[in-house]
Amino acid sequence: MRILIVEDDVDLSRQLSESLKDVGYAVDIANDGEEGHFLGDTEPYDAVVLDLGLPQIDGISILQKWRTDGRKFPVIILTARDQWSEKVAGFDAGADDYLTKPFHSEELLARLRALVRRAAGHTTDSIDIGTLHVDNRAARAFVDGMPIKLTSHEFRLLSYMAVHKGRVISRTELVEHIYDQDFDRDSNTIEVFVGRLRRKIGTDRIETVRGLGYRLMDPDQGSSEE
Amino acid sequence: MDESKNHILSRDKTSLVMRLVRSAFLWAVPFILIAAMIILWFYRSSTLTLFDDPLDATVTSLIASADSQLDDLRTGEIISLTREPLDPRYQQALSGRYWLIGQIYRDGRIVPLRASRSMAGESLKITARNADLLFDSPGVTLRARTIGPDKEPLRFAARMAFLPGLDDTPLAMIAAADSRPASRAILRFTFLAIGLMSILILGVIFAVFMQVRIGLKPLFDLRKQVVSVREGRDVRVSGNFPSEIYPLANELNGLIDHNSDVVQRARTHVSNLAHALKTPIAVLQNEAEQKKLLRSSMVRRQTDSMKKQVDHHLQRARAATRGQTIGALTPVKDIVDALARTMPRIYRDKNVNVKTDIAKGLVFRGEKRDLDEILGNLIDNAFKWTRSYVEITARNAPHDETMLEVIVIDNGPGIAEKDYEEAIKRGARLDETTPGTGFGLAIVDDLARAYKGYMHLSSGRDGGLCVSVSLPRRVYE
Numbered sequence: 001m002r003i004l005i006v007e008d009d010v011d012l013s014r015q016l017s018e019s020l021k022d023v024g025y026a027v028d029i030a031n032d033g034e035e036g037h038f039l040g041d042t043e044p045y046d047a048v049v050l051d052l053g054l055p056q057i058d059g060i061s062i063l064q065k066w067r068t069d070g071r072k073f074p075v076i077i078l079t080a081r082d083q084w085s086e087k088v089a090g091f092d093a094g095a096d097d098y099l100t101k102p103f104h105s106e107e108l109l110a111r112l113r114a115l116v117r118r119a120a121g122h123t124t125d126s127i128d129i130g131t132l133h134v135d136n137r138a139a140r141a142f143v144d145g146m147p148i149k150l151t152s153h154e155f156r157l158l159s160y161m162a163v164h165k166g167r168v169i170s171r172t173e174l175v176e177h178i179y180d181q182d183f184d185r186d187s188n189t190i191e192v193f194v195g196r197l198r199r200k201i202g203t204d205r206i207e208t209v210r211g212l213g214y215r216l217m218d219p220d221q222g223s224s225e226e
Numbered sequence: 227m228d229e230s231k232n233h234i235l236s237r238d239k240t241s242l243v244m245r246l247v248r249s250a251f252l253w254a255v256p257f258i259l260i261a262a263m264i265i266l267w268f269y270r271s272s273t274l275t276l277f278d279d280p281l282d283a284t285v286t287s288l289i290a291s292a293d294s295q296l297d298d299l300r301t302g303e304i305i306s307l308t309r310e311p312l313d314p315r316y317q318q319a320l321s322g323r324y325w326l327i328g329q330i331y332r333d334g335r336i337v338p339l340r341a342s343r344s345m346a347g348e349s350l351k352i353t354a355r356n357a358d359l360l361f362d363s364p365g366v367t368l369r370a371r372t373i374g375p376d377k378e379p380l381r382f383a384a385r386m387a388f389l390p391g392l393d394d395t396p397l398a399m400i401a402a403a404d405s406r407p408a409s410r411a412i413l414r415f416t417f418l419a420i421g422l423m424s425i426l427i428l429g430v431i432f433a434v435f436m437q438v439r440i441g442l443k444p445l446f447d448l449r450k451q452v453v454s455v456r457e458g459r460d461v462r463v464s465g466n467f468p469s470e471i472y473p474l475a476n477e478l479n480g481l482i483d484h485n486s487d488v489v490q491r492a493r494t495h496v497s498n499l500a501h502a503l504k505t506p507i508a509v510l511q512n513e514a515e516q517k518k519l520l521r522s523s524m525v526r527r528q529t530d531s532m533k534k535q536v537d538h539h540l541q542r543a544r545a546a547t548r549g550q551t552i553g554a555l556t557p558v559k560d561i562v563d564a565l566a567r568t569m570p571r572i573y574r575d576k577n578v579n580v581k582t583d584i585a586k587g588l589v590f591r592g593e594k595r596d597l598d599e600i601l602g603n604l605i606d607n608a609f610k611w612t613r614s615y616v617e618i619t620a621r622n623a624p625h626d627e628t629m630l631e632v633i634v635i636d637n638g639p640g641i642a643e644k645d646y647e648e649a650i651k652r653g654a655r656l657d658e659t660t661p662g663t664g665f666g667l668a669i670v671d672d673l674a675r676a677y678k679g680y681m682h683l684s685s686g687r688d689g690g691l692c693v694s695v696s697l698p699r700r701v702y703e
Contacts, residue, residue: 009505009506080500085594085595087568087602092564097572102533103508105515
């Protein structure tokens with residue numbers, strides 16, 4: 001899952017980035033409105049954390065532009081402005097959630113998880129694909145009830161595929177949603193990660209669809225079902 | 227604050243209208259009275275001159291035509307007249323018009339030597355003082371009053387004259403006439419003049435009163451406008467004012483703008499300060515959470531405390547400026563619609579059915595952000611606790627035409643009646659309230675009170691909470 005943080009306070013954005021990376025998100029940071037708008041406009045994020053009081057372009061305007069241009073990723077507004085009228089304006093501009101500063105990082109993480117989950121059509125943080133259990137909240141995965149050890153990148157890959165289970169996901173999409181902006185985006189590394197993940201969760205759980213990409217599936221139910 | 231107002235402002239018992247009318251009265255009435263007296267004096271002297279002139283002529287004619295004839299045995303008269311005065315009234319007994327030639331004494335007695343037939347054998351008597359004046363100024367005509375032979379008031383003209391043959395005895399030549407017609411004319415005129423002057427005075431007072439009312443109308447209009455702004459029927463002073471009042475109206479609008487600017491600036495200032503603090507607090511809080519620093523619990527405690535202080539002072543600063551802006555008006559429907567649109571998004575995991583019923587044209591007489599906060603907290607609270615529905619009703623208050631009433635009902639667990647007070651108090655102690663866990667009802671209660679309204683808690687029909695809040699509304703005239 002790839003998250004964009006648009007926040008002008010360098011310390012806060014760094015902290016948020018660390019918190020999110022700790023639980024398996026790929027994170028990009030924009031410290032002003034213009035860069036934030038540009039990134040949101042060009043990169044396929046799974047969710048955006050957006051401050052309102054930003055240099056150059058304010059958060060509400062950025063959000064309105066994104067929505068006008070058809071960007072549908074969930075956006076959580078993170079701001080010091082706590083008036084009801086400001087919340088109304090935020091939601092009216094297209095926000096999916098609104099969190100006021102100061103906040104506890106657990107709350108932000110919980111809300112982000114809920115947004116991403118809702119956007120993918122899930123009702124809980126845990127996703128089961130047959131005997132594979134992915135717990136996005138704890139950033140852990142289990143096979144037959146046994147925990148499996150995954151690196152941060154492996155978990156991101158698994159988590160993204162779990163959220164979109166049954167759907168064929170291209171390498172490009174995986175690259176875009178698993179790595180942050182600064183990562184060396186070589187799609188061959190995806191193959192390496194997929195190979196390692198197969199070894200850990202079972203080779204038949206990730207199907208390669210030739211020329212299209214990969215699909216996470218329940219081996220007991222076959223490839224034709226979701 | 228009220229006390230300091232009283233120190234500066236006191237009310238004069240007299241109104242401006244009465245002052246102007248009274249001052250006009252003070253100059254107009256004496257002027258009119260003096261004018262009336264001059265007119266009366268002039269009329270009286272004219273009337274008397276007209277009255278006296280024939281008497282003077284008679285006296286002159288008596289002097290010219292009188293002669294002594296001590297030896298005339300036929301008539302036995304001492305004085306003869308070559309020509310008697312012609313007026314027929316001299317021939318008619320007690321007609322009120324008389325002439326007389328006689329010997330006068332210092333005590334005023336007159337012994338007639340010759341008299342008009344109208345005297346009917348009677349004589350006249352003048353005062354000793356008039357007699358003296360005649361003796362002392364021979365040749366000068368004296369005009370005075372006396373009583374006639376028929377006891378009527380007379381006005382007479384008299385002059386002393388010496389006749390040939392009687393050189394040692396000056397004789398008084400007197401012509402007199404009943405003065406009552408002249409007195410009556412003067413009296414009639416006096417009454418007429420007094421009547422006319424009274425009407426004139428009343429007219430002047432009425433005209434002044436009307437002039438003042440019309441003249442001061444723009445001032446009264448301005449007063450109405452200011453009241454209207456104060457009561458929230460208008461936002462600013464508007465209308466067509468004369469050049470003397472226009473600058474005042476302009477200044478008043480300036481003052482209203484300034485007031486709202488000051489409130490706005492104070493709010494912005496405190497809000498900026500608090501918001502600026504919030505991000506560093508968030509940073510510190512997160513740092514304490516993430517890094518598991520030595521004494522991180524202390525950092526977290528401190529940041530929590532800082533956060534509470536910021537919230538507390540922000541709330542207080544907002545409360546301090548509440549209800550201060552003059553003339554602010556906020557349509558209720560706009561706020562309710564916005565909140566009813568937003569709340570389901572905030573509580574998107576809950577399937578809440580929202581029903582709103584807002585009276586048409588209902589306008590809150592106060593600041594938008596205050597109504598935002600009142601309704602935001604009420605509706606948020608209802609959403610937080612409800613099981614399935616939230617109903618929002620806003621209408622004119624049934625028993626007070628200056629107030630509106632907002633009722634928010636949910637079907638959550640509600641609050642036991644004995645806990646109502648506690649529910650309000652809990653939030654009131656802002657420094658002990660954790661954000662998001664209080665009811666927010668205390669803020670609503672505070673705000674309603676700031677606007678001289680109230681908040682009332684009761685039980686909803688399905689056991690949930692029913693909160694009604696009364697607030698001032700715009701009154702249409």
